Amino acid sequence: EIVLTQSPGTLSLSPGERATLSCRASQRLDSSYLAWYQHKLGQPPKLLIYATSSRATGTPDRFSGSGSETDFTLTIASLEPEDFAVYYCQQYGRTFGQGTKVEVK
Amino acid sequence: EVQLLESGGGLVQPGGSLRLSCAGSGFSFNNFAVAWVRQAPGKGLEWVSTISGRVNDTYYADSVKGRFAVSRDNSKNMVHLEMNSLRVEDTAIYYCAKARVTATPPDSWGQGTLVTVSS
Numbered sequence: 001e002i003v004l005t006q007s008p009g010t011l012s013l014s015p016g017e018r019a020t021l022s023c024r025a026s027q028r029l030d031s032s033y034l035a036w037y038q039h040k041l042g043q044p045p046k047l048l049i050y051a052t053s054s055r056a057t058g059t060p061d062r063f064s065g066s067g068s069e070t071d072f073t074l075t076i077a078s079l080e081p082e083d084f085a086v087y088y089c090q091q092y093g094r095t096f097g098q099g100t101k102v103e104v105k
Numbered sequence: 106e107v108q109l110l111e112s113g114g115g116l117v118q119p120g121g122s123l124r125l126s127c128a129g130s131g132f133s134f135n136n137f138a139v140a141w142v143r144q145a146p147g148k149g150l151e152w153v154s155t156i157s158g159r160v161n162d163t164y165y166a167d168s169v170k171g172r173f174a175v176s177r178d179n180s181k182n183m184v185h186l187e188m189n190s191l192r193v194e195d196t197a198i199y200y201c202a203k204a205r206v207t208a209t210p211p212d213s214w215g216q217g218t219l220v221t222v223s224s
Contacts, residue, residue: 001167035210037150044200044214045142045150056212088150092208093140094164099149 002026004089006097012105019076021100023089028069033092036065036074039099040085048087049074076102107131107213111201114218117191125186125218127201132213135159135179138204140211141186143197143220153199155207156184164207169195191222 003026013019023034036049047056049065052072062077076083084104089097113125127139141153154175155164163175174187184201198219202211 033208037210039150044202044216046214047210047212050210050212086149090150090152090210093138093155093204093210094152094166094208096142096150096152 002029002091002095004091004095004097006087006089006100008100009098010101010103012103013079014105015079015081017079019074019079019083019102021074021076021087021102023067023072023074023097025070025072025091029072029091031068031072034065034067034072035090035093036063037088037090037096038083038085039088045088107203109201109203109213109215111199111215111218114199114220116221116223118224119191119193119222121191121222122187122189123191123220125188125199125201125220127184127186127215129182129184129203132203134182138207138209139175139177139184140202140204140207141175141199142202142211142214143195143199144217145194145197148197151197154186155204157207162207188220191220193222196220196222 007022031052037045039045053065110128140155156175172190177184198217200217202214204211
């Protein structure tokens with residue numbers, strides 16, 4: 001079973017700053033099957049990125065994904081107020097990482 | 106417009122059973138897999154189960170294998186999650202979500218239904 005480990009647990013940043021979130025897999029992962037979600041309190045999760053780097057419909061271009069094999073990254077180029085949330089990576093439509101909370105500094 | 110609507114949540118005692126339903130509309134229901142994902146209070150997202158669109162292949166997390174069963178009725182655009190031998194740790198918001206195939210990330214989600222397991 002592939003385990004996904006996200007870091008950091010919490011990222012404290014100000015609007016306009018760049019956010020870099022990491023997702024590390026316990027074994028090599030086909031990049032076609034790594035996705036990122038945004039989750040806000042009281043709402044369902046929202047798919048942001050699929051296949052490591054493809055933006056889902058409606059995802060702003062300030063969000064980008066990269067990586068390969070065991071190391072994957074979600075980058076938010078310049079944080080907007082609505083971007084403060086919890087972010088999860090997911091593999092093969094199944095297991096999730098434990099999440100990274102992006103909070104206002 | 107794609108819509109998914111969960112129902113059937115509620116309060117149940119440990120050891121009890123509950124059946125969740127997910128109604129889909131606005132898309133070709135039998136062409137898509139449906140996943141169940143839950144979030145326990147104060148915890149992260151946990152994948153629970155997925156059922157394929159047509160051939161009814163099913164997949165389960167180890168934490169629910171043997172206790173939960175997923176099924177679908179494509180004639181009614183419905184997916185069901187039968188939950189037996191419920192434990193306190195099954196308390197969570199349960200979301201259903203559609204995915205292109207079973208190994209791909211769900212791209213549309215319902216609002217969720219709350220299941221509380223408590224005596």
